[in-house]
Amino acid sequence: MIGDLLKQLFVALGRFFAYHGRRILHLPQKQVAISPPPPPPSTFKEPEAKTATATVASIASLDDVVGLNPEFLRQIRWPCYQTDVPSPEILSDPLYKMWTTIPGGHKWTHYFHAYESIFGLRRTEPLKILEIGVWHGASLKLWKKYFTHPNTIIVGVDVLPECRQFDSPATGVHVRIGSQADPAFLNQVVKEFGPFDIIMDDGSHFSSHIITSFNHLYADGLKDTGIYFVEDLHANYWHPWRDSKKSFLDVCKELMEEMHAHYRSSSPEDFLINPPSFRTTTALDVPQITTMIREMRFFDSIVAIYKTRAAYVPYYVGMPD
Helix, strand or coil, rough: CHHHHHHHHHHHHHHHHHHHHHHHHCCCCCCCCCCCCCCCCCCCCCHHHHHHHHHHHHHHHCCCCCCCCCCHCCCCCCCCCCCCCCCCCHHHHHHHHHHHHHHHCCCCCCCHHHHHHHHHHCCCCHHHHHHHHCCCHHHHHHHHHCCCCCCCEEEEECEEEEEEHHHHHHEEEEEEECCCCCCHHHHHHHHHCCEEEEEEEECCCCCCHHHHHHHHHCCCCEEEEEEECCCCCCHHHHHCCCCCCCCHHHHHHHHHHHHHHHHHCCHHHHHHCCCCCHCCCCCCCCCCCHHHEEEEECCCCCCEEEEEECCCCCCCCCCCC
């Protein structure tokens, strides 16, 4: 049985490298007749667990010499900006200009480019937006101006009772009072207004609160085409906001690993079979979150997680010459 599996693997890898080698050298491709592999015997068992264990063991035995070039970690002097007027690049940014018309707000100047990069393509769509953190209401006003569709609704949540003053249902802005660390409150907000197209966490900045909100909102509070956005993650490096052993960036590192769990737990022959109808593996066991992340984007102090509901394991195809 092991011999048959290895034979299939070597055949698949041989075809893969022969094909791409000839492409690089501009040689004509050989026409190879492909026949489906014989059906596995009735006692066949897919070796995912065994392969995963072997992979972990083989990685542990490898040399740790290869890694980030130490030159990248060499300390340098990075100048601080000491001019009271923002740089010309910031002054010319349309979103920054919009922000300067709204009193009472505070933003890092490098955020405006990230906002446009993440939200720009969706600003004219009818959206449901949840913003965690209202404070003086400046962000609610910014997003009301920025997202232009008349049917867009924006829901702000905050623990401060005085934030109720920014509740304006007639203009599509709603405010609810409660804690982002309270699952019952979050569920109530989702039931009333959700699921949301965009969730923004600009709330307490406490690492435990950010993680709790994500855990309770991502699966059921965010649409399958939605964006989960967290800013001010620099606070996770500072006390008192770092109030949990794991920061949200630590959780994001876990999410990046789980995005690739299907490769980690399976062998190459589960993927390098072409055409897909020749595959003998019908399904893979993966964490649920593996099927729910399409993309993750990182900026200084910002992360955007793009949700999906992937119906199938990614598969490999080759085009005929």
